[in-house]
Every structure is written in structure tokens, then in C-alpha cells.
Amino acid sequence: MSIIKEYTPEILTTLILLVSVSVIRYSVTTLIKRYAKHAEINEHRAVLVSKYINIVIMLLTLAAVFIIWGVKSDQIYLAFTSVITIIGVAFFAQWSILSNITAGVILFFSFPFKIGDTIRIHDKDFPFDAEIDDIKAFHTYLRTKEGELVTYPNNLLLQKGVSIVNVTREEQDFTD
Structure with a gap:
């Protein structure tokens, strides 16, 4: 006691x-x-x-x-x-781990795009369009038009030029 x-x-x-x-x-x-x-x-x-x-x-x-x-x-x-x-x-x-975590937090608070958006990655070596399947702490899952699942590091989403495409069918028919 x-x-x-x-x-x-x-x-x-x-x-x-x-x-x-x-x-x-x-x-x-x-x-x-x-x-x-x-x-x-x-x-x-x-x-x-x-x-x-x-x-x-x-x-x-x-x-x-x-x-x-x-x-x-x-x-x-x-x-x-x-x-x-x-x-x-x-x-x-392992600086890439830290940069990916930091990029994941930045993506969370700035939310330039969200799950379901179709984005275009402007990479001079490997440009492509894909839909965002999921955004994780280290990487983002992207699904291409061909159905391929691409794991893309979050730090590259902030470093590369990325534009949101999200073209609807009406807009697509109008532009063709």
C-alpha cells in the first residue's frame, strides 16, 4: 500500500x-x-x-x-x-518508401483525383490512360483499357504530369 x-x-x-x-x-x-x-x-x-x-x-x-x-x-x-x-x-x-508514404498523405488531403476517375499519365517513356481502382499508402492501382492492372507508385503520380480524362459517351461521340 x-x-x-x-x-x-x-x-x-x-x-x-x-x-x-x-x-x-x-x-x-x-x-x-x-x-x-x-x-x-x-x-x-x-x-x-x-x-x-x-x-x-x-x-x-x-x-x-x-x-x-x-x-x-x-x-x-x-x-x-x-x-x-x-x-x-x-x-x-529506402527513400522511395518515405517518398511514397508522403505522396500518399498528400494525395489524401489534396485529392486531385479519386477512385473511378480515368487519368492520363504523361510519361515520355510509357504514357497511358487508366482508371483508378484503388489508392493505397505506397501505390495506386490503375486498370488500363485492356484490363491490365498496373501498380503505380504514389510519388510518380505527383512527379509526372497527370490529367483527368473521364470522357463520357456523349462527349466521345461529339468529338469523333
């Missing part, structure tokens, strides 16, 4: 923090889902963005718990910078 009395402030503060973080995570997830529904964005993309944000929230919560329980800030700083350095080196070695 003396241990509980000795650490009562830390226990109460940790409980308050955990309840607050749970409310914040729920609120953020709800807001992202509402935003996705309002902007007609695929629910799967909203879930991915929610996961990214929840990871950041949990890392900040972990740091706060360490501070509450008296871990020295020098030790927290050393641990986080070491982890970030290791992650940074790994991402530098």
Missing part, C-alpha cells in the same frame, strides 16, 4: 493522460472519417492517415509518460534521437 501512496500523483496523472489521449485519438479518427466522407475519399485511405496520426500521438504519449514518471529529459532525448537516427538511416537507404 505504501507504494501506491508514494506514487499516487504519478498514477493519477498517467491515468488522466491516458484518458485524454484516448479521447483525442477518437476525436481525430472521427474528424478524419468525416473529412473523408465529405470529400468523397476512400475509407481505406482515411484509415491509413488515421494510423499515421495515431502513431505520432502514441509516441508523444510515451514521452509524456516517461516525463511523468521522472525519467530525465536527457535520457528521453538520447533514446528518441537514437531511434530517429536509425529510422532516418533506414529511410535514407
Whole structure:
């Protein structure tokens, strides 16, 4: 019992923090889902963005718990910078992973096109038209007119010229 009395402030503060973080995570997830529904964005993309944000929230919560329980800030700083350095080196070695994740988040919030749109990719080596089947965190699934499924990296969707085609039959008949 003396241990509980000795650490009562830390226990109460940790409980308050955990309840607050749970409310914040729920609120953020709800807001992202509402935003996705309002902007007609695929629910799967909203879930991915929610996961990214929840990871950041949990890392900040972990740091706060360490501070509450008296871990020295020098030790927290050393641990986080070491982890970030290791992650940074790994991402530098695999920069395309980081750029694809970043592009996926940008595509989620800017939504220049959505699932079902037909787009034209203006690539000098391999130009093509395709319909967007799905947009994932790292890549986008595109279906060509021939029915071929193409996995296209998200970072290339931002780097290459992309135009939305979506030609209806009436417009197509008029232009022919």
C-alpha cells in the first residue's frame, strides 16, 4: 500500500493522460472519417492517415509518460534521437518508401483525383490512360483499357504530369 501512496500523483496523472489521449485519438479518427466522407475519399485511405496520426500521438504519449514518471529529459532525448537516427538511416537507404508514404498523405488531403476517375499519365517513356481502382499508402492501382492492372507508385503520380480524362459517351461521340 505504501507504494501506491508514494506514487499516487504519478498514477493519477498517467491515468488522466491516458484518458485524454484516448479521447483525442477518437476525436481525430472521427474528424478524419468525416473529412473523408465529405470529400468523397476512400475509407481505406482515411484509415491509413488515421494510423499515421495515431502513431505520432502514441509516441508523444510515451514521452509524456516517461516525463511523468521522472525519467530525465536527457535520457528521453538520447533514446528518441537514437531511434530517429536509425529510422532516418533506414529511410535514407529506402527513400522511395518515405517518398511514397508522403505522396500518399498528400494525395489524401489534396485529392486531385479519386477512385473511378480515368487519368492520363504523361510519361515520355510509357504514357497511358487508366482508371483508378484503388489508392493505397505506397501505390495506386490503375486498370488500363485492356484490363491490365498496373501498380503505380504514389510519388510518380505527383512527379509526372497527370490529367483527368473521364470522357463520357456523349462527349466521345461529339468529338469523333
